[in-house]
Amino acid sequence: MRLVLTGLIFAGGLMFLLIGIGFLIDPASSGVDFGMKADGPQGLSTMRADMTAFFVVAAVSMVLGAWRRNGDLLLVAAALFGIALTGRIVSLIADGTYDGFAFPMLVEAVTVIVLLIASRVLPHRIG
Template sequence: MRILLTALIFVGGLFYLVTGLGFLVDPVNSGTTFGLKAAGPDGLSTMRADMTAFFVIGAVCMLFGAWRRNGDVLLVPAGLFGIALLGRIVSVAADGTEPGFWLPMAVEAVTVIVLLVASRVLPHPAT
């Protein structure tokens, strides 16, 4: 079970790392994938900074937590993706849906579930 969780977290962490670096290198194309369009240099810098930070920090914590088998570190990306999922749920209730709205929600939900389970299964550092 631990090996499976570690492998899932590594794959997810690499996916999110590539996504975050995509926003750093090419925010226009990466933003289009997420339904975002920058309104000029300020918008591009916001996408480049905020989206890169969100995905890269989440990914680094996932990769580090899985590598070190540290369940505590996995709570950081679980919180990040959990809040993102909450935001999507609120958006569905407030704004309605579009075709394919469920896919990012499913990815975030699976990520949160795997990270929370792993945070309990993987060892915690001695205090």
């Protein structure tokens, strides 16, 4: 079970790292995949900074947590994706649905569940 969880988290972390690097290099193209359109340099800067930060921090905590078998590090990414999922739920209630709304919610929910399970299964560092 540990090996499977570690592999899933490592693979997911690498995928999220590539997404984050995509936002750093070409935020306009990456934003289209997420339903975002930059409104000039300020929008590009915000997408480049915020989306890169979100995905790279999540990815690094996932990869390091899996590599070091450290369940505590996985809680960082679980919190990020949990908050993102909460925002999507609020938006679903406030704004309604759109084509393809369920897929990102499913990805975030599965990511949170896998990370929370792994955070309990993998050892915790004390001190």
